[in-house]
């Protein structure tokens with residue numbers, strides 16, 4: 001038996017999706033966002049204008065970094081406790097949405113902390129606030145998933161918090177918002193989405209529904225990501241925005257694999273952007289996973305749909321989006337890599353690697369890490 005959950009209350013898409021906010025009833029809203037980009041590009045102002053109502057107030061909590069940290073979340077929880085919002089609106093990249101999800105969780109359940117959040121049972125109760133997610137990047141699909149990834153800075157480790165209680169109530173996909181993205185961010189986050197779709201598609205916990213979503217997302221992202229990167233027009237950015245969400249609905253139900261296990265290890269250790277790390281690692285993982293018969297079959301199916309070998313297509317796409325070939329080219333020095341090698345191995349074997357369709361031994365992981373660092377072919 002499998003329960004498939006695609007979204008909580010509403011998924012709003014299409015032209016003018018942001019206008020949905022007009023219908024939201026609230027007394028006090030807190031908008032959670034990242035650095036300066038949402039203010040600079042005028043998105044925050046648009047949001048505030050749409051939500052403006054007499055006698056209502058809204059506050060901004062900003063400064064969530066690209067890898068949101070425990071400290072930022074805890075600071076945000078204090079902000080929520082002080083303002084007592086009945087609507088929390090996360091506006092920004094996956095990091096702002098991930099942070100807002102855990103902030104709201106701790107606000108709703110004051111007994112929770114980073115020490116017990118991974119194990120504490122949670123009772124259903126009347127909620128204090130509605131959580132609305134408006135993504136500006138097209139990658140994590142955090143707006144529809146029950147997952148949040150937070151960096152535990154004291155351990156230099158990225159931990160995934162998974163509970164139904166953090167799935168946003170409303171997800172708004174408005175294609176005009178990712179239009180503000182610089183092209184390299186559109187490329188990296190889009191490759192994160194492609195990684196979600198490809199890992200979900202071969203995960204053994206998948207089913208007909210997740211397969212359908214993942215397959216459509218793979219096809220759509222392969223088609224639209226190049227244009228989204230090169231031209232960034234409304235149509236291509238809107239398409240990628242929708243397909244990344246489908247990829248999220250797929251992996252949120254089926255799980256991921258080795259790419260995410262490894263990229264979280266590198267992201268936690270070196271603050272490497274999540275999408276960039278995934279984009280680098282993805283083709284290596286496909287060469288590794290194709291040894292498994294069921295995966296090979298699925299890759300063959302995708303190759304047939306796309307009219308060319310899927311692994312070669314992904315490698316071409318990575319190149320055309322100007323993604324570095326290997327981790328060595330992404331700013332991690334060899335000295336650092338070698339010094340951290342055993343810790344990286346430990347971390348990379350945890351998380352999503354555990355559900356990779358092909359089991360990964362410690363020895364294989366170490367070979368894999370050398371391949372992705374130095375850019376060597378995966379042929380073991």
Ligand SMILES: [Fe+2]
Pocket residue numbers: 140192196260274278
């Ligand atoms: Fe991801």
